[in-house]
Amino acid sequence: MPQVSLTVNGKQHTVEVEGRTLLVELLREKLRLTGTHVGCDTSQCGACVVHVDGESVKSCTTLAVMCDGAAVTTIEGLAKADGTLHPMQEAFREYHALQCGFCTPGMVMSAVDLVAKNPQGLSEKEIREGLEGNLCRCTGYHNIVKAIAAAQEVMHGRRETVAAAAE
Amino acid sequence: MYDFAYHKPSSVADAVKLLASDPDAKAVSGGHTLLPALKHRLNKPTSLVDLSGIAEMRGVRREGNAIIIGALTRHHEVANSEAVKSAIPALAYMAQHIGDQQVRNRGTLGGSVSNNDPAADYPSAVLGLGATVHTSKRKIAADDFFLGMFTTALEHDEILVAVEFPIPEKAGYAKMRNPASRYVMAGAFVSKGPMGVRVAINGAAACVFRQPEMEAALSSNWSADAVAGVKQAADDLNSDIHGSAEYRAHLVTVMAKRAVAAAG
Numbered sequence: 001m002p003q004v005s006l007t008v009n010g011k012q013h014t015v016e017v018e019g020r021t022l023l024v025e026l027l028r029e030k031l032r033l034t035g036t037h038v039g040c041d042t043s044q045c046g047a048c049v050v051h052v053d054g055e056s057v058k059s060c061t062t063l064a065v066m067c068d069g070a071a072v073t074t075i076e077g078l079a080k081a082d083g084t085l086h087p088m089q090e091a092f093r094e095y096h097a098l099q100c101g102f103c104t105p106g107m108v109m110s111a112v113d114l115v116a117k118n119p120q121g122l123s124e125k126e127i128r129e130g131l132e133g134n135l136c137r138c139t140g141y142h143n144i145v146k147a148i149a150a151a152q153e154v155m156h157g158r159r160e161t162v163a164a165a166a167e
Numbered sequence: 168m169y170d171f172a173y174h175k176p177s178s179v180a181d182a183v184k185l186l187a188s189d190p191d192a193k194a195v196s197g198g199h200t201l202l203p204a205l206k207h208r209l210n211k212p213t214s215l216v217d218l219s220g221i222a223e224m225r226g227v228r229r230e231g232n233a234i235i236i237g238a239l240t241r242h243h244e245v246a247n248s249e250a251v252k253s254a255i256p257a258l259a260y261m262a263q264h265i266g267d268q269q270v271r272n273r274g275t276l277g278g279s280v281s282n283n284d285p286a287a288d289y290p291s292a293v294l295g296l297g298a299t300v301h302t303s304k305r306k307i308a309a310d311d312f313f314l315g316m317f318t319t320a321l322e323h324d325e326i327l328v329a330v331e332f333p334i335p336e337k338a339g340y341a342k343m344r345n346p347a348s349r350y351v352m353a354g355a356f357v358s359k360g361p362m363g364v365r366v367a368i369n370g371a372a373a374c375v376f377r378q379p380e381m382e383a384a385l386s387s388n389w390s391a392d393a394v395a396g397v398k399q400a401a402d403d404l405n406s407d408i409h410g411s412a413e414y415r416a417h418l419v420t421v422m423a424k425r426a427v428a429a430a431g
Contacts (some may be wrong), residue, residue, distance in 0.1 A: 002173055017172040019215065020205070042203060044348075048388065053271045055243075062273065063203050066217060081195045109270065133267025156374070 004068045006061045007035065009077025017064045024048045026067075027074060034066035035075040036107050038133070046134030049106035056113035058133070075105035078112070088112050091162040092144070097132035099138035107144055110134050115152040122152060168205045172214035176222060179303050179326060185393065187324035194218055194326060196239055197273040199266070200247045200282045223327055224277070227251060232361065234258070234332045235301075238277025243268070256339035261292050261356065264342070266349065277327045280312075283319050285376065285405065286350040288342070291369035293330060294377060295337060295355075297362025301329040316373040327377065335360030337389070339430030341422045342370065345409050352410055353418035355426040357381075359389055366394075366423060370405050371415040381423055391424040 005014045015030050019158060025034045036059060039047035043061040050059045051073040071165060078086040088108050098104045114130040121128065127148050128141065153159040186192050186431060193212035193358035195201050196219050204210045218224060220238060225239040227248045234254050244253055246263035265271055265288045279289035292310045300307045303326040312320050321327060334387040335358040342354030351370030358365050366381040384393040404412040
């Protein structure tokens with residue numbers, strides 16, 4: 001069986017996989033990182049989004065063997081070691097940007113990549129377009145968009161806290 | 168998904184050898200079309216040849232009056248390439264509107280063009296700009312490349328290495344997406360330049376095709392009004408739960424008008 005060596009949330013792993021093992025299966029079943037969810041399994045819903053070498057990807061449509069040598073970040077790797085939430089996580093909490101929470105890990109990971117790639121700042125319309133690959137069936141997106149708008153101010157150093165960004 | 172052997176060659180020559188040695192092998196790069204097909208067991212390759220480690224197949228460069236894009240170049244890279252944006256903005260626009268951000272971070276030009284899904288975006292740009300497909304053994308004009316649904320002129324052990332896009336004077340792309348799947352219901356890529364006036368229609372039929380009546384109309388008068396009067400015949404168009412052939416025929420004219428307007 002092929003072996004994959006990859007870094008997940010800063011920790012090095014070497015894992016035996018099948019050729020057909022998906023990245024999300026490696027994360028959830030081999031590494032027990034179950035924060036990453038599988039929703040549609042057809043690359044549409046975005047519940048499985050993680051970062052591979054800094055870019056958001058759908059881990060249900062990525063083979064584990066193709067990630068040999070890669071650095072992967074999952075939702076478990078966003079908060080600091082002392083438990084301090086990432087500004088995007090903090091903003092999702094502050095703005096009540098989730099209800100059932102199933103889509104949330106993917107939403108947060110997509111949003112972090114979206115904001116990081118757009119330091120100039122995103123309008124509400126651009127945030128909505130940027131979330132095209134993530135489906136939420138509870139919130140109607142409104143609070144998710146608000147949370148991302150607030151988090152981008154903190155991520156780019158324009159505000160101290162997500163609460164201040166709401167003023 | 169059935170299991171398969173996995174190979175990751177580092178040169179085009181090694182990849183060709185691997186494909187030639189196994190008639191049931193498949194090439195893969197981003198995997199965003201192949202993996203869904205494997206999950207549905209529509210395809211059962213014995214081995215996958217991962218092209219993503221072949222450095223010579225990556226990147227965008229300008230050569231004279233053409234933009235050459237390596238097959239492994241991801242949609243996100245094409246959409247944000249300064250060379251593409253300045254020379255063929257319609258191509259960057261097209262790449263920016265494929266799938267969603269996560270799909271654009273993985274999907275590649277070579278995968279989209281060699282798969283030739285009827286609802287894919289890239290084939291319309293390749294045909295609509297009169298591009299040339301560079302493979303591991305030859306160069307193929309776009310007009311000779313797309314043969315039918317999911318079918319191209321590529322042979323089993325032939326790899327799409329790059330696509331050479333001649334820089335047009337004007338080009339534009341417009342599409343109508345299915346509101347649920349976001350796949351193209353009908354799209355039009357139009358251009359005017361060294362390859363003449365070209366109109367390529369995607370999403371509407373089994374395979375991307377050129378629209379000769381619209382090309383004739385635009386040759387004598389490059390304006391949205393010129394194509395507005397050209398009716399697309401519904402005969403060979405797709406008809407499914409998403410839209411009838413007549414609906415798609417109507418969309419073809421509307422998309423062509425919008426594409427010409429976008430081209431300016």
